[in-house]
C-alpha cells in the first residue's frame with residue numbers, strides 16, 4: 001500500500017541573515033514546475049543536500065537529478081552559520097575524549113573527509129567565498145575555561161593531533177582585545193563566508209543537476225517503483241529521493257522523532273571604519289570559538305565586520321519570535337562590548353537565528369528508510385563538516401558503494417525518542433538554560 005511522508009514545518013525568515021544581505025543580489029530563482037520526472041530528487045539545499053546532489057551527479061553522470069530547496073540556497077541555516085568547517089570534536093569540555101582513541105580518530109577522519117570534498121570543489125571552481133585554511137583559536141577567559149582547554153589538549157595529544165598554546169599577550173596580538181586569558185590554536189579548521197559558499201556550490205553543480213528554489217516539498221507518496229513529491233504548484237515524480245532537510249525533519253508526519261530543533265543566533269556588525277580598525281589592532285581575519293561550548297564564537301572578517309554567535313533556544317515549532325531575536329541581539333551586543341570596548345560606537349547591523357538538529361544521544365539518521373527514501377539528517381552542531389561528509393556519503397551509499405565511513409554512519413545510533421514529549425520539552429529548555437548560565441564569563 002502507498003505510504004505518505006508529510007512535511008509540517010517549513011523554513012521561516014528567523015531574522016535577517018547578514019551573510020546573505022552583504023552579498024550581491026542573487027540570480028532569480030527557478031521554481032519547480034509540475035509534471036517532470038527525475039531519476040533522483042534531493043530535498044534540501046543546505047550543505048548536506050548540495051554535497052549529495054554533486055556526488056550523485058559525479059558518480060551517475062547520465063542520471064537526471066533535481067535539487068529542491070524551500071527557500072533560497074544560502075539564505076537558510078547552511079548560509080546562516082559562523083562558517084567553521086571543524087575537523088575535531090567540538091564539545092571540548094565533554095567526556096568525548098574518554099571514549100576510545102579509535103572512535104575519536106574515526107570522527108576526525110569523517111569530518112576531514114567532508115572538509116576535503118568541499119575545499120577541493122571550492123578550489124576547482126574558484127568559488128568566491130573567502131575560503132581559508134587558517135585554523136581556529138579556542139580561547140578561555142578564566143581558570144575554568146583554561147582547564148577545559150587543557151583537557152582538550154590532552155585528548156589531542158592522545159590522538160596525535162597538532163595544537164599550539166597562546167598566552168594572554170599572544171591571543172591579544174591576534175584579536176586586538178585583552179579579553180582572553182589564553183587560547184589553544186588548532187590548524188585543521190577551515191572557514192568560509194557560508195552564504196557565498198552555498199550559492200557557489202549550487203552554481204557549479206554538474207550539468208545533470210537542476211536546482212529549484214522557493215520550492216517546498218509538502219509530501220512524498222511512496223508508489224512502489226516511484227515516489228511522487230507534492231509542491232504548492234504541482235507534483236514531480238522521482239525514481240529515488242534523498243532527504244537532506246536536517247531539523248525540518250523533526251516533525252515528519254506530525255510526530256516528533258527524537259530530532260531536537262535547537263536554535264542558535266548570530267549578529268554581524270556594520271563595517272568598521274579605518275580609524276576603528278586601527279584602534280582595534282590585531283590581525284585582519286581570525287576565527288575563535290569559546291572554551292565552553294555555550295560561550296561566544298567570534299569571527300573578524302576580512303570585510304572589516306565582526307560576527308558574534310551565542311545563545312541557544314529549543315524551538316520545536318521551528319520558528320523563532322521577535323522576542324527571541326531581541327534577546328539574542330542584547331546578548332550579542334553585551335558580548336561584543338565586553339570584548340571590544342575600543343569599538344563602543346560599532347552597532348550590530350544584522351541579527352538572525354537558525355535551527356541545529358540535535359538529539360539526546362547524539363544520534364543521526366543516515367541510510368534508507370523503510371519507505372525506500374534515503375536520508376542524511378542530524379548534524380548535531382558540526383553540520384558544515386559533518387553535513388558535507390554525510391551528503392557525499394549518502395550519495396555513494398544510495399548508488400551501491402561501500403566503505404569504512406559509510407559503515408561508520410550506518411552503525412551510529414538513531415536519535416533517541418523523547419517520550420512524554422511536553423515534559424521532555426521543558427526539560428530540554430531547562431538543560432539549555434542551566435548550561436548557558438554556567439558558561440557565565442565565556443558569553
Ligand SMILES: Cc1cc2nc3c(=O)[nH]c(=O)nc-3n(C[C@H](O)[C@H](O)[C@H](O)COP(=O)(O)OP(=O)(O)OC[C@H]3O[C@@H](n4cnc5c(N)ncnc54)[C@H](O)[C@@H]3O)c2cc1C
Pocket residue numbers: 007009010011043044045046047048049068069070071076077078079080081082083084085086215216217218244245246247248263264265266309352353354355356357377378379380381382383384385386387
Ligand atoms: C548561527 C549559527 C551558527 C552556526 N555555526 C556553525 C559553524 O560555524 N560550523 C558548523 O559546522 N555548523 C554551524 N552551525 C550549524 C550548521 O549551520 C548546520 O549544522 C548546517 O546548516 C546543517 O546543514 P544541512 O544541510 O544538513 O541542513 P540545513 O542547512 O538546515 O539545510 C536543510 C535545508 O532543507 C530545506 N528544507 C527544509 N524543508 C524543506 C522542504 N519541505 N522542501 C524543500 N526544502 C526544505 C531548508 O530550507 C534548508 O535549506 C551554525 C548554525 C547557526 C544557526
